[in-house]
Amino acid sequence: MNDRRVHFHVFCSVKGGVGKSTLAVAMAKLLAARGRVPVLIDVDLTGSSLADGLALCAPKMTECVDGSMDLDAPPTGAFLSHAETVNKRHARKLWMLEEPPAPPYLNDALLYQVRVPHRDCRVDAMLWSHERPDGVLYLPSSPLRKDVEDSSMLLHGNEHFKWVRRAAWVLEALLSLRKDITDVVLDMPPGMVGFTHQIIGYLDMLAAGEALTEDFPDLTVPGILASVQIFLLTTPDWNALLPTLEDVASAAMYYPALHLRPIVNRTNFTALSDIQRALRQRELDPALRDLGLEEKLEAVDEGSTLGEIFRRRDLVMTSKEAARLENILLKEER
Numbered sequence: 001m002n003d004r005r006v007h008f009h010v011f012c013s014v015k016g017g018v019g020k021s022t023l024a025v026a027m028a029k030l031l032a033a034r035g036r037v038p039v040l041i042d043v044d045l046t047g048s049s050l051a052d053g054l055a056l057c058a059p060k061m062t063e064c065v066d067g068s069m070d071l072d073a074p075p076t077g078a079f080l081s082h083a084e085t086v087n088k089r090h091a092r093k094l095w096m097l098e099e100p101p102a103p104p105y106l107n108d109a110l111l112y113q114v115r116v117p118h119r120d121c122r123v124d125a126m127l128w129s130h131e132r133p134d135g136v137l138y139l140p141s142s143p144l145r146k147d148v149e150d151s152s153m154l155l156h157g158n159e160h161f162k163w164v165r166r167a168a169w170v171l172e173a174l175l176s177l178r179k180d181i182t183d184v185v186l187d188m189p190p191g192m193v194g195f196t197h198q199i200i201g202y203l204d205m206l207a208a209g210e211a212l213t214e215d216f217p218d219l220t221v222p223g224i225l226a227s228v229q230i231f232l233l234t235t236p237d238w239n240a241l242l243p244t245l246e247d248v249a250s251a252a253m254y255y256p257a258l259h260l261r262p263i264v265n266r267t268n269f270t271a272l273s274d275i276q277r278a279l280r281q282r283e284l285d286p287a288l289r290d291l292g293l294e295e296k297l298e299a300v301d302e303g304s305t306l307g308e309i310f311r312r313r314d315l316v317m318t319s320k321e322a323a324r325l326e327n328i329l330l331k332e333e334r
Contacts, residue, residue, distance in 0.1 A: 003223050003224075003225050004179070004223050004224050004225065005182075005224075005225050005226075005227065006175060006181065006182065006183070006184060006224050006225070006226055006227075007182065007183045007184070007226075007227050007228075007229075008183075008184050008186065008203055008206075008226060008227065008228040008229070009024075009027050009031075009183060009184070009185045009186070009229055009231070009329075010185075010186045010188060010199075010200065010203065010228065010229070010230045010231065011023055011024040011027070011185070011186065011187050011188060011231050011233060012188045012192060012196060012200070012230060012231065012232050012233065013188075013190050013191075013232065013233040013234065013240075013244075014190070014191065014192055014232075014234065014240060014243045014244050014247060015190055015191075015239075015240050015243075016190040018233045018234055018235050018240060018265055018266075019233060019235075019265040019266060019300075019306070020187065020188070020190075020233045021042075021044070021048075021050065021053070021187050022306050022307075022309050022310075022315075023231065023233065023263070023265065023300065023306075023325075023329070024040060024185050024186075024187040025040065025050070025054070025187075025309060025315050026306065026315055026317070026325055026329065027185050027329050027330075028040040028136045028183075028185045029134055029135075029136060029315055029317070030322060030325060030326055030329060030330060031136075031182075031183045031185070031330075032134055032135030032136050033135070033322065036182040036183050037135070037137070037178075037180045037181050037182050037183070038135075038136055038137065038181070038182065038183040038184070038185055039127065039136075039137040039138070039139060039174065039178070039181050039183070039184055039185070040136055040137070040138050040139070040185045040187065041106060041139045041184065041185065041186050041187065042106060042138075042139065042140040042141045042187050043106065043141065043167075043186050043187060043188050043189060043199070044141055044187055044188065044189040044190075045106070045107065045141050045142075045148065045151045045152075045189060046148065046189050046190075047143055047145070047148045048143065049105075049140050049141050049142060049143035050138060050140040050141075050187070051085075051089070051103070051105070051128070051138075051140035051141075051142075051143065052143050053309075053310040053313070054130060054138075054309075054310070054313050054314060055082050055130060055131045055132070055313035055314060056082070056085065056128045056129070056130055056131070056138055056140065057079040057080055057081060057082050057084075057085050057128060057129050057130070057131050058079065058080050058084075058085040058088060058102060058103030058104065058128050059075065059076065059078070059079055059080070059103075059104065059125060059126065059127060059128060059129075060076045060078040060079060060080055060102075061073070061076070061102045061103070061104060061125065061126075062076060062125075063101075063102070064099070066097055066099075067097065067101050068097050068098075068099035068100060068101050069099070069100060069101060069102050069104055069108070071104070071108065071109075071112055071121040071122060071125075071126075072119075072121065072122060073122060073125060074122055074124075074125055075122065075124055075125040075127075076125070079128075079129055080103070081131070082131045085103055088101075088102050088103045089103060089143075089144070092144060093144055093145075093146075095146075100147075103128075104125075104126035105126075105139075105140060105141055105142035105147060106126075106139050106140065106141045106142075106170075107141060107142045107147045107150065107151045108121075108126065108142075109121055109123050109126060109139075109170045110151065110163065110166055110167060110170060111150065111151065114169075120169055120170065120172075120173035121170075121173065122173075122177065123139070123170055123173050123174045123177065124173075124174060124177040124178050126139060127139055127178075128140060130314065132314060134314075137178075137181070139174075161198055163195060163198075164195065164198040164199055164201075164202055165215055165216055167199065167202075168202055168216050168217055169216075169217055171184070171217075172217035172219060175219070175224060186199070192232075192247045200230060200251075200255055200258070201254070201255065202216075203226070203228045203230075203258065204228070204254075204255040204256070204257050204258050205257075206219065206226040206228065207226055207227065207228040207257040207258055208256070208257035210257075228257075228258055228259075229258075229259050229261065229332065230251070230255075230258055230259065230260040230261065231261050231263050231329075232244055232247060232248060232251075232260055232261065232262050232263065233263050233265055234262065234263070234264055234265070235264065235265055235266050236264055236266070236267060236270045236275055241264070241275070241279075244262055245262065245279075245284075245288055245293045245294075246285075246288065247260075248260055248262050248293055248296065249288055249291055249293065252291075259332075261296070261298060262293070262296055262297050262298070263297075263298050263299070263300055263328070264297055264298070264299045264300070265299075265300045266300075266301075267299045267300065267301055268301055272297060272298075272299040275294070275297065275299075276294040276295070276297060279293075279294040280294060298328055299328075300325070300328060305317055305318070305321050
């Protein structure tokens with residue numbers, strides 16, 4: 001069997017509001033424009049969902065007699081309109097069933113109870129699309145209060161390892177069912193601890209080709225080779241920049257197989273050289289200063305196009321804007 005290379009692009013941040021989701025969407029669209037097949041997974045289970053931020057269309061799901069989704073059924077191949085999707089979203093808020101109704105979210109896959117050994121839910125049937133087809137597969141998280149409360153244990157409980165293992169099985173199911181997927185873009189929740197820390201640790205082991213515990217899926221069985229790059233987003237604000245640099249320093253010790261790239265977003269009025277100069281003049285921890293982390297910083301000028309993504313419900317870039325972002329996000333593939 002020929003080995004299949006799957007690229008993981010992970011967007012993290014120490015704090016929220018730094019443009020992490022925006023750049024994750026941009027990455028997925030840039031990959032699709034290159035003829036790749038990316039899936040963008042919204043792992044931010046805190047209640048802000050790409051399903052609300054973008055004009056996404058949910059897949060038509062097979063339903064059970066009680067109106068809940070049959071998560072064991074294969075894809076129908078059809079999608080709701082965006083208006084129908086919004087109506088389904090509103091109806092789901094009122095659900096009183098034991099099992100959730102449509103539309104499907106990542107939360108449903110993570111909380112799915114595997115009844116038959118080695119047969120997971122049909123996560124391939126849960127993939128959304130944009131109302132203006134862009135070649136990206138989407139799996140958004142739920143914005144609904146009940147779903148957020150049910151999933152809060154993933155982020156804030158004391159069983160992060162258990163839920164990372166569950167996320168690994170969902171990924172394995174998706175990549176096994178959709179052999180055309182070339183790239184997985186993960187939009188992580190804010191913070192570099194708990195669930196996010198464990199996910200990055202799992203990807204570090206994948207990238208290093210290390211043996212996983214028997215409770216985790218072995219992606220080498222379906223012939224998958226993983227490459228991973230981690231983008232750690234910040235802004236020029238010192239309260240975001242300093243902890244970001246500290247996490248980059250920690251990553252060198254905890255995740256030796258990964259390349260963690262610190263990206264300064266929204267540098268519209270601040271030159272990267274000025275940020276680097278200010279860092280050199282600060283009284284940094286000696287460990288940070290010795291690493292010369294300011295030289296590893298890269299900058300993104302968000303501009304009007306990126307800044308309006310969630311107002312327009314889409315990201316449409318000019319060729320010049322796309323090339324500028326490619327030079328940063330995809331520079332290692334050139």
